[in-house]
Amino acid sequence: MEILTWTYILVGLSFALYIGIAIYTRAGSTKEFYTAGGGVSPLANGMATAADWMSAASFISMAGVISFAGYDGSVYLMGWTGGYVLLALLLAPYLRKFGKFTVPDFVGDRYYSNKARVVAVICALFISFTYVAGQMRGVGIVFSRYLEVPIEWGVVIGMCIVFFYAVLGGMKGITYTQVAQYCVLIFAFMVPAIFVSMQLTGNPIPQLGLGSTVSDGTYLLDKLDGVLTELGFEAYTSGRKGMVDIFMITLALMVGTAGLPHVIVRFFTVPRVKDARLSAGYALVFISILYTTAPAVAAFGIYNAIETVSEKKIENLPIWVHTWEKTNLIQVNDKNGDGLVQYVADKDKNEFTIDKDIMVLASPEIANLPNWVVGLVAAGAMAAALSTAAGLLLVISTSVSRDLFRTFRPNMSEKKELRIARLAAAGAVVIAGYFGINPPGFVAEVVAFAFGLAAASFFPVIIMGIFSSRINKEGAIAGMLSGLVFTLGYIIFFKFISPELNSKEYWWFGISPEGIGSIGMFLNFLVCILISRFTPAPPKEVQDMIQEIRIPRGSGDAQAH
Amino acid sequence: MPKSKMQQYWNKNLKTLFYLLVVWFVVSFGFGIIGVDYLNQFHLGGFKLGFWFAQQGSIFTFVILIFIYVVRMNKLDKEFDVNED
Numbered sequence: 001m002e003i004l005t006w007t008y009i010l011v012g013l014s015f016a017l018y019i020g021i022a023i024y025t026r027a028g029s030t031k032e033f034y035t036a037g038g039g040v041s042p043l044a045n046g047m048a049t050a051a052d053w054m055s056a057a058s059f060i061s062m063a064g065v066i067s068f069a070g071y072d073g074s075v076y077l078m079g080w081t082g083g084y085v086l087l088a089l090l091l092a093p094y095l096r097k098f099g100k101f102t103v104p105d106f107v108g109d110r111y112y113s114n115k116a117r118v119v120a121v122i123c124a125l126f127i128s129f130t131y132v133a134g135q136m137r138g139v140g141i142v143f144s145r146y147l148e149v150p151i152e153w154g155v156v157i158g159m160c161i162v163f164f165y166a167v168l169g170g171m172k173g174i175t176y177t178q179v180a181q182y183c184v185l186i187f188a189f190m191v192p193a194i195f196v197s198m199q200l201t202g203n204p205i206p207q208l209g210l211g212s213t214v215s216d217g218t219y220l221l222d223k224l225d226g227v228l229t230e231l232g233f234e235a236y237t238s239g240r241k242g243m244v245d246i247f248m249i250t251l252a253l254m255v256g257t258a259g260l261p262h263v264i265v266r267f268f269t270v271p272r273v274k275d276a277r278l279s280a281g282y283a284l285v286f287i288s289i290l291y292t293t294a295p296a297v298a299a300f301g302i303y304n305a306i307e308t309v310s311e312k313k314i315e316n317l318p319i320w321v322h323t324w325e326k327t328n329l330i331q332v333n334d335k336n337g338d339g340l341v342q343y344v345a346d347k348d349k350n351e352f353t354i355d356k357d358i359m360v361l362a363s364p365e366i367a368n369l370p371n372w373v374v375g376l377v378a379a380g381a382m383a384a385a386l387s388t389a390a391g392l393l394l395v396i397s398t399s400v401s402r403d404l405f406r407t408f409r410p411n412m413s414e415k416k417e418l419r420i421a422r423l424a425a426a427g428a429v430v431i432a433g434y435f436g437i438n439p440p441g442f443v444a445e446v447v448a449f450a451f452g453l454a455a456a457s458f459f460p461v462i463i464m465g466i467f468s469s470r471i472n473k474e475g476a477i478a479g480m481l482s483g484l485v486f487t488l489g490y491i492i493f494f495k496f497i498s499p500e501l502n503s504k505e506y507w508w509f510g511i512s513p514e515g516i517g518s519i520g521m522f523l524n525f526l527v528c529i530l531i532s533r534f535t536p537a538p539p540k541e542v543q544d545m546i547q548e549i550r551i552p553r554g555s556g557d558a559q560a561h
Numbered sequence: 562m563p564k565s566k567m568q569q570y571w572n573k574n575l576k577t578l579f580y581l582l583v584v585w586f587v588v589s590f591g592f593g594i595i596g597v598d599y600l601n602q603f604h605l606g607g608f609k610l611g612f613w614f615a616q617q618g619s620i621f622t623f624v625i626l627i628f629i630y631v632v633r634m635n636k637l638d639k640e641f642d643v644n645e646d
Contacts, residue, residue: 071597074615078589081620085585088627089578093634207617211607219607237601237612247594254589272645274635281627288620295616550571551643 006375022165022173033170034101042275046282048178052391056138059384064356066298070236079253086258088280092267096276097549104403110465111473135389136436146378159433181383188380206296232345248515256451259459262391273552301359320365329355397425452517456483460524474535479528487520570641589619
């Protein structure tokens with residue numbers, strides 16, 4: 001069968017599955033809508049968290065980014081997994097014990113202040129919106145590339161699907177759909193990786209294949225280092241960025257991960273504190289299956305690409321080069337007219353450009369795998385984008401209905417709150433879809449910065465809210481604002497006001513805007529502690545609450561009020 | 562629960578967190594970033610050791626750390642009778 005037919009069948013089947021699950025598990029109460037009634041098993045929650053977390057960027061782009069960045073790509077690998085250790089040890093169990101529905105809930109209650117709550121809501125909305133726009137764009141791109149429909153239609157179809165199950169199902173529907181989506185996406189990622197690993201190194205496990213030898217008996221990574229340096233590039237296993245910058249970016253990504261509201265909120269859905277701990281462990285297991293395979297896919301991809309094209313006759317290039325040339329993701333331009341392809345570091349002489357997304361999207365074709373695998377990768381990429389989008393939409397709708405409306409209209413009936421939550425989700429889908437179709441030029445950039453902002457705003461006040469009983473509302477508000485303003489200011493200065501200065505020489509201590517969230521986080525901690533020292537301690541009931549969340553017993557159900 | 566016992570539980574918890582976070586820091590920021598060039602002299606199969614920690618080893622360690630934490634805390638909860646079942 002044709003690739004297109006397979007793609008329609010597999011994507012169609014997976015969509016039918018998601019919708020089926022959503023109808024079967026739809027939410028009836030606010031508690032089910034916000035936290036799936038608090039009855040999700042740790043294993044299911046771990047899987048759902050993994051799907052929620054791994055976005056279109058993790059699935060499609062990350063391996064390709066590592067292909068070209070080599071060692072420097074480690075910032076994403078460590079940064080996006082190490083955050084789960086912080087989450088499991090420092091946040092998830094205590095927030096589960098606290099037992100409400102959202103991050104602003106915690107900030108508002110712990111810092112006994114609606115002002116703090118509103119600041120937290122603004123941070124949550126900002127982070128989630130930038131993120132979700134990127135996901136919608138991802139959905140559109142996958143649709144247009146595989147199903148040969150225009151990007152706009154792709155976005156609209158994606159909007160309808162997400163609308164259907166996020167608005168109807170709430171957290172309960174989303175959770176079980178995400179479990180299915182995890183299975184689809186991990187299968188789709190692993191199948192081509194295993195085949196390619198077998199072909200290149202004879203080892204079916206990609207993680208081991210990366211450290212194995214290729215057909216001529218040399219180690220793959222040594223060979224890759226050699227080939228790349230010969231062509232004028234940096235060696236694959238050595239770094240290009242400064243060490244301080246690598247350190248700070250990794251830290252910002254880790255801490256940002258632990259501060260992302262759509263990830264934190266997943267730990268409200270399990271029955272007990274011990275389930276929250278275990279569930280974070282499962283989540284990281286499921287995530288690391290993809291995250292330890294990605295560096296292998298990255299190295300295999302760039303190795304295969306160079307082997308296939310470098311110094312080869314243009315008319316003899318394999319068919320996939322020509323198929324992807326049509327999408328402009330691969331460009332071949334015989335500048336010196338010798339009929340051969342030169343892939344070299346020197347920009348004036350280089351005749352071959354390849355987009356980072358190719359490493360995953362074209363991997364089944366590069367490895368000559370059957371057509372159904374191509375359809376599978378398409379379904380996997382859709383699963384990755386849709387699951388993350390749904391999780392984010394839920395945070396947005398919860399923020400609006402619970403943290404904004406409920407705060408100022410405490411007597412609202414549950415039915416009305418549920419209706420507002422659904423309306424907010426619907427509104428968010430439409431806005432996200434709009435940005436997916438008309439992306440502001442800076443969406444991709446802003447998504448990366450969302451981590452820095454989460455690191456600089458949420459993480460310190462949540463941590464200190466749990467581990468210190470002295471930190472008060474004055475400290476927390478000042479800390480959040482200073483971390484946020486500082487980080488945002490640095491990013492806006494280098495990215496939008498003076499982009500020409502955005503290079504190592506001008507950065508403070510060699511820290512790029514991507515890594516500045518780490519400094520923002522330290523600033524937040526510092527301001528928070530200092531201000532709290534000179535202002536009155538939190539009231540008795542808050543101190544009691546802090547003692548209460550530190551011990552697991554008595555977590556019970558997530559409380560409505 | 563009496564306050565002193567509660568404090569004891571909390572201190573033990575903090576100690577566990579401290580040790581685990583030291584390992585967390587050492588494998589990623591220590592081996593994978595600060596010490597990467599030094600460790601790259603050594604090899605683990607076809608991997609330079611520092612590179613391996615940065616791209617695989619640290620992630621495996623993270624997973625193990627969380628499970629050690631889970632087991633350790635479940636024990637501690639039982640010991641202080643604050644477990645949930």
